Amino acid sequence: MDNIEKNYEDFISTVSHELRTPLTSIRGFSQTMLSSWDKLDDESKKKFLKIIEEQSNRLIHLVENMLSVTKLQSSNNFIFNELNIKNPIEQVIAVVKNQYPSHKFEFNYKNNLPNIFVDKDKFQQIMTNLIENSAKYSVENSTTTVTTGVEGENAVVEVTNLGIGIEEKDYDKIFTKFARIDNPLTRKVQGSGLGLYITKNLTEKMGGKISVSSKPTDNPNISKITFKILLPIKTIEEQARIKCNQ
Ligand SMILES: Nc1ncnc2c1ncn2[C@@H]1O[C@H](COP(=O)(O)OP(=O)(O)OP(=O)(O)O)[C@@H](O)[C@H]1O
Ligand SMILES: [Mg+2]
Missing domain, CATH: 3.30.565.10 (Histidine kinase-like ATPase, C-terminal domain)
Structure with a gap:
């Protein structure tokens, strides 16, 4: 495997890991809320929604940063x-x-x-x-x-x-x-x-x-x-x- 390929694989595996963590917690807390809606008090529901919101923000921030990284590859988007x-x-x-x-x-x-x-x-x-x-x-x-x-x-x-x-x-x-x-x-x-x-x-x-x-x-x-x-x-x-x- 050449260097570029290796870098690319490393990048993909890190990105997948970084995406997986917030997605897993969004799924987990949504599933808990759906399956146990009647058993949860308002306080807990609010806490779970807050986590879902925070993790979504984390995903958006990550995707924005990854787009910035991709744009770095092309040098012709600078206006001096x-x-x-x-x-x-x-x-x-x-x-x-x-x-x-x-x-x-x-x-x-x-x-x-x-x-x-x-x-x-x-x-x-x-x-x-x-x-x-x-x-x-x-x-x-x-x-x-x-x-x-x-x-x-x-x-x-x-x-x-x-x-x-x-x-x-x-x-x-x-x-x-x-x-x-x-x-x-x-x-x-x-x-x-x-x-x-x-x-x-x-x-x-x-x-x-x-x-x-x-x-x-x-x-x-x-x-x-x-x-x-x-x-x-x-x-x-x-x-x-x-x-x-x-
Ligand atoms: N002003 C600072 N004081 C102390 N540590 C810092 C400071 N700036 C950066 N660091 C350290 O350097 C690391 C890398 O910073 P960087 O800005 O690249 O990533 P991040 O803040 O963790 O995430 P992102 O900026 O992508 O949201 C940080 O996680 C932190 O450990
Ligand atoms: Mg930072």
Whole structure:
């Protein structure tokens, strides 16, 4: 079996497993409700319906992420334009804040930040994945900080949160397909393990780089986790060249 075939088989078996788990629980709870309707009190019925709803949401999220992965194979669906990143980041923060109302957000925007040359939707997809993760994997009542800056020819965006640290040996692993780190915080929240794989691919397709670092804090159980993306600030000439190839 060649490598492509092996990757394909691995992908199919992981996907089948990921689809099977929520489907099995949707079927199980529906069957129980149908067969024992009269014996169940309202409280239990509500609890079962809640599980069915959650598992359906999990399936939708998984299918959406898998579609994003499929789209990564074709590189011609990028529309590059000049972009000031302030508004798109503010929009993403507002959306994630809505999903995580008790989580706090801080946005340190540098005023003189040059425009970057990217696909706006893809840039927002990158920021959504990183900012959603930071809220999802944070200790309670903490703050996500988004900071922008310039490093050489690149614009830099850093997303920082306080959570259970990521060991250095897992820095590369978390950017691969279906990779999740097993710890009490990850177990508590759902995820397909595709978010960072998609994020890394999109960043690199726009000429950028992504990295992670996890630093200890005064509290031995809490680390400061930072995801950093670099996106190139193109000269007018480079922009024109990219536009010509679009
Ligand atoms: N900000 C973070 N703090 C701590 N751990 C993180 C953070 N972001 C990601 N991780 C770890 O990396 C793993 C992979 O993240 P990724 O976004 O790819 O998948 P997911 O969040 O589990 O699922 P999905 O994003 O597809 O819904 C997570 O399961 C978690 O263990
Ligand atoms: Mg994620």
